[in-house]
Amino acid sequence: MEIYLIRHTTPLIQKGLIYGHLDVPLAETFEEEKETVLWQLPPVIDGVYSSPSIRCARLAAAISPAYQEDEALKELNFGDWEGKTWDTINRQDSDRWMNDFVHLSPPNGETMLQMEERILDFWNHVLQQPYQRVAVVTHGGVIRILLARHRSIQLKDAFTIPVALAEVIRLSV
Secondary structure (H helix, E strand, O other): OEEEEEEOOOEOOOOOEOOOOOOOOEOOOHHHHHHHHHHOOOOOOOEEEEOOOHHHHHHHHHHOOOOEEOHHHOOOOOHHHOOOEHHHOOHHHHHHHHHOOOOOOOOOOOOHHHHHHHHHHHHHHHHOOOOOEEEEEEOHHHHHHHHHHHOOOOHHHHHHOOOOOOOEEEEEO
């Protein structure tokens, strides 16, 4: 099975905004970025899955109007930090979280372990489907977790994996 992991296009946000589960608009470059993504995909995709976030769903709809949304593909839930900027949250709290984001969560958010669990449930479901080619439109954090698992990288090191906006990563599974 070929799986195309696709990160959403550029969001229109202020610098430093925390927007894991927050729906944010897309930048004016969407159409151009969409075309770049579509150009990298094979002509036939058997299944298309997407995070329900608008920044993913809009791109998934361009790949296939029959795409399926899955809550498991959402970005990390930053809880009380959603919609704030990094410079406005309590520095001690953010430092503590950044030192162990695998096991600690932002206030009323989720840990990376919790996020990994929901993503791997989704992943195992997809691998059981009779697809030859699948596109998954999602977020950088989700893609990093999947790549870390695929490459046998520890979860704490997942953020060392670069994943650009509108990037398409092909995996053979």
